[in-house]
Amino acid sequence: MNFGAxxxxxxxxxxxxRNPLTWGEIKEEVIKFWNSNVSQSKVGKAYVTVTENExxxxxxxxxxxxPVQAYLRLAPFLGKQHEKNAxxxxxxxxxx
Numbered sequence: 881m882n883f884g885a886x887x888x889x890x891x892x893x894x895x896x897x898r899n900p901l902t903w904g905e906i907k908e909e910v911i912k913f914w915n916s917n918v919s920q921s922k923v924g925k926a927y928v929t930v931t932e933n934e935x936x937x938x939x940x941x942x943x944x945x946x947p948v949q950a951y952l953r954l955a956p957f958l959g960k961q962h963e964k965n966a967x968x969x970x971x972x973x974x975x976x
Contacts, residue, residue, distance in 0.1 A: 903930050948973050 895901035907928045914926035929940055948969050955966035 944973055 907930050910928050911926050929936065931937065948966070951962075952966045952970055955962040
C-alpha cells in the first residue's frame with residue numbers, strides 16, 4: 881500500500897448492537913495492521929494502549945523516550961552512522 885498515493889483506498893468500518901466490535905478487538909486489528917504494513921521510519925513493533933488515564937499515557941511516552949535518549953548520548957562514541965540513526969529515531973519518537 882502506498883500511503884503517499886492520491887488514490888488511497890478508504891475503508892469504512894461499523895459496529896452495531898447485533899454484532900458489536902469491542903475496543904479490545906479494534907486495538908488488536910490496529911496493531912496487526914501496523915505490524916504488517918511497516919513504515920520506513922519504524923522504530924519497533926506497534927503497540928496500542930486504549931486509556932483515558934493521563935499517567936499511563938505519560939508512562940508509555942517515557943518508555944519510548946528513555947532508550948532513544950540513551951542511544952542519542954552514546955551515538956557520538958559509536959560513529960557517524962549511529963549518530964544519524966539516533967537522530968532519526970529521536971525525530972520519529974517526537975512525532976508520535
